[in-house]
Amino acid sequence: MERTAFLQNLANQLQRPLNTTEKPVNDWAFKPIEKHYSVMNEQQLVEALEQQCKNIHTDVVKTTSENLAKTLHEVVAKYGEGPVSIWDDPRFIQHGCQTLLDETWPAEKRTIHKWDAEQSRDRNFANANEAKVGVAFSEYCLTESGTVVLYSAKGAGKAVGLLPYAFVAVVPKSTILPRMTQAAEAIQKRVDAGEILPHAIDFVSGPSNSADIEMKLVVGVHGPVEATYIILEDC
Amino acid sequence: MKVSLFATCLVDLFQTDVGKATVELLETLGCEVTFPRGQVCCGQPAYNSGYTKDAKEPMKKMIDTFIDEEWVVTPSGSCATMFQEYPHIFKDDPIYAEKAQRLADKTYELTDFIVNVLNVTDVGASYHHRVTYHPSCHMTRLLGVKDAPLTLLKNVKGLELVDLPNSYNCCGFGGTFSVKMGNISEQMVDEKVNCAVETDAEYLIASDGGCIMNIDGRMQRRGETMRTKHIVEILTQHEGV
Amino acid sequence: MSIQFYDKKFKDTVKENLEDDFMRGAVSAAQNRLHNGRLKAVEELGDWEQWRNHGQEIRQNVLKHLDYYLNELATNVEKAGGHVFFAKDGDEANTYIRQVARDKGAKRVVKSKSMVTEEISLNEALEKEGCQVLETDLGEYILQLEGDKPSHIVAPSLHKNKDQIKEVFVDQLAYPSEASSEAGPLARHVRTILRDEFLQADLGITGCNFGVADSGSICLVTNEGNAGLVTTIPKTHIAVMGMERLVPSMKELEVLVNMLTRSAVGQKMPSYVNIITGPKRAEEVDGPEEFHLVILDNGRSNILGGDFQEVLQCIRCGACVNTCPVYRHIGGHSYNSIYSGPIGAVLTPLLAGYDDYKELPYASSLCGACTDACPVKIPLHELLRKHREVIVEKEGKAPIAESAMMKMFEIGASSSPLYRFGTKIATKAVKPFTKNNKITKGPGPIKAWTDVRDFPAPKEERLRDWFDQREKGEKNNGKNGIFTKFSEPTAKTT
Helix, strand or coil: CCHHHHHHHHHHHCCCCCCCCCCCCCCCCCCCCCCCCCCCCHHHHHHHHHHHHHHCCEEEEEEECCCHHHHHHHHHHHCCCCCEEECCCHHHHHCCCHHHHHHHHHHCCCCEEECCCCCCHHHHHHHHHHCCEEEEECCEEECCCCEEEEECCCCCCHHHHCCCCEEEEEEEHHHEECCHHHHHHHHHHHHHCCCCCCCEEEEECCCCEECCCCCCCEECCCCCCEEEEEEEECC | CEEEECCCHHHHHCCHHHHHHHHHHHHHCCCEEECCCCCCCCCHHHHHCCCHHHHHHHHHHHHHHHCCCCEEEECCHHHHHHHHHHHHHCCCCCCHHHHHHHHHHHEEEHHHHHHHCCCCCCCCCECCCEEEECCCHHHHHHCCCCHHHHHHHHCCECCEEECCCCCCCCCCCCCCHHHHCHHHHHHHHHHHHHHHHHCCCCEEEECCHHHHHHHHHHHHHHCCCCEEEEHHHHHCCECCC | CECECCCCCHHHHHHHHHCCHHHHHHHHHHHHHHHHHHHHHHHCCCCHHHHHHHHHHHHHHHHHCHHHHHHHHHHHHHHCCCEEEEECCHHHHHHHHHHHHHHHCCCEEEECCCHHHHHECHHHHHHHCCCEEEECCHHHHHHHHHCCCCCCCCCCCCCCCHHHHHHHHHHHCCCCCCCCCCHHHHHHHHHHHHHHHHHHCCEEEECCCEEECCCCEEEEEECCCHHHHHCCCCCEEEEEEECCCEECCHHHHHHHHHHHHHHHHCCCCCCEEEEEECCCCCCCCCCCCEEEEEEECCCHHHHCCCCCHHHHHCCCCCHHHHHCHHHHHHCCHHHCECCCHHHHHHHHHHHHCHHHHCCHHHCCCCCCHHHHHCCCCCCHHHHHHHHHHHHHHHCCCCCHHHHHHHHHHHHHHCCHHHHHHHHHHHHHHCHHHEECCEECCCCHHHHHHHCCCCEECCCCCCHHHHHHHHHHHHHHHCCCCCHHHHCHHHHCCC
16 A cells, blocks of 8 residues: 555544654653662672573673683683684774684684674574574673663674574673663664664573463573673773 | 442342441441432443443432532442543533532542541451451552552451452452353352462451452352451451450 | 454353363463562562553554654665555555565565464465465464464463473474473474574564654564574565554653563563664675565554544553453453453454454453553553443444343433332342342343352342431431441341
């Protein structure tokens, strides 16, 4: 059906002329007060995040920029043998992971699949699918729900966070926010500035799960079975 | 304080003791109680069955009967809710819109009236029995009266009040629902009775005649020893130990 | 599948389901858990009433300006490189989607859970196109294997137990018969099987929890990760959206996503909230090369601007279903509609007509639990009552006996003398049936009551008669006596 005719029908039902030009005023009468998390300092936010991650079957490890490579090495080792699928993201190099990627892991015969925009999508999917661990960099992290926010980009394949057995997200401490409200505000700013958003903004809270069989929680369904967040001291 | 009793059909015909106890309680608390004889049914059975036009006549009759009273008090959360619905039902009526609102503003469910108008939380009753309380749906959800009955019960000397499991579930009365969807209603009231029996209380207390008639009727049919009582029948007890 | 499951009468589906002990046990256990989970999750938000009021005003604002927001959404989706199709009904939507599948040469279709695509029987339409269509939500996948129907809008296979599920897996999915029938191993088996299907799929289909008008995004809310895979791997993604399911901006999206998941399952956030804006960008590797948004009316516009408009505020959380005492006993299949519970009883007759669904509005005690649970304050029980009013007063579909009784009620109850007379007569009329102050086998309208419970005998002396006597006594005594003088009748304790 043609768009205008579709919309005109709605206007008719609403018993008023069609409006596609005048933006409605959203002057909300109710502004729910979020009693939680809004008054926490950075340290309290991290503690609350750690607490919430226990509820969502996600491990939390804290590290510094100098130690990220070491910590990442340990976290990946925890999940056993198998390839690593990792975003092609300059932040890994900035925080000292070059040697880990180019030398340490190869020396251990661990295959590294860096997300590769030069390769075909099928090649990238096959790599991520055979990986034991997928490693990504979080844009924001939400304390209340234990959520990392991932933006899709050229080097940041969505499949890295979905296909491997375990999901590891590096969370810069400076990006930890109380809750989704603040992340939504940040995203809204980009919209208000006329930007087109990244193709995918994914809010991920721990490993995948389901309660479809007898309402019993199963952790690890189509997406990752396990998850770890590495909180990176960056400020 | 002049209080006009809106008795409700069930109390007028079947649960007269509840009506008498209501008068007793209010008078003990210093109210002068009258019973306007023009009162009929509040129209809820017809209204809830979709017969809005048919329900409006008795509703108007009720408005005219009670409109000049000082306070209108009823021992039923559900029927009090119905009076609160009147302004919505008559919102386009040039005469009754204003009257309906005026009536709604002065109508109270009994326990709500005692706690929030008379500001009494202890009516001086004593009753040495184990009981459980069923919060009726219309009273708690639609009328918004949740705490008043419990406040009053907690101050009854000797009363052991135990929680009713899944108390928020409807007992399955629902007016014509109880006969129109008899087999579903049966399952609902059975679960309610099961939960009540589980508490090992002597009485299940409620603040609505409909729920009481339904739950008690099912208890009797099943041969349960537990019985029901209207809350006012507890609040007027002065039992020694 | 369309809205309707089968050609059966409501009373028959209810009877069948009341006999299904497993289903009833599963539903009541789930309800108890979800009830407590929801209360805890909403309490954490602080002033929940304030949140509900806000949720309601957002949804009402969207409906009021639906033409503007839909146009804005469509314009922004296109700006981000997506295609938008406005579909008047299921046929138009299916025809468009089949055409896309044909153009793309798509043969393998993976779907994440979507009620709206069930509403329009999309799977059947694509199968006619020669496509293999796989549901990937665990619950939906289980139902698809058996050709079974969803019984809950959030947990579609709630009515099945793990042993039944294992049996199906052994028969159809080479699940070893000696393996465990626990949920974990069963789910993991599906993970393995569907992983290959995801990797080979060429068309991904999703519903849409919310469209975001000013960014041109759609938002999907899941726990299993399947929506992520459906919108990442196939080269084409088609999202089907009920036309009312949108919000003005990210800010309102945030509010409603929070309310949705807390109300649905008591979660602060689900594992995955995917916000998708257009197809993948040229330099990106994964994500769909083509993105289509199908905006579906299918009867919704008839609801707009009328007495039932508030039902369109629904965000499909299922809180009303999870709290409904009627659903608790009869389960989802009794409703004979993909939309069950209170929301189904309100929505189904509006979308599919009263002819097949005139009983649904009566499948409620009007207890208001649904209204109370609804995060966006849809007055569900009031809309159910409204349906009854339409059935009685506009459609003329009420049973004759009931209409006659209500007419008598009107005449009898609207005049005090007649009321006095009528109630007196009634007392006498039931006397022959009374034994030990109760009626166990009632006549006429009381029969249905006494089939289940005893009916109390009306009192010889009505309250109004007692008042007459009492006032006479007062006059004779010349006193304005207080109650204690007249309290003998209640002095008895049982």
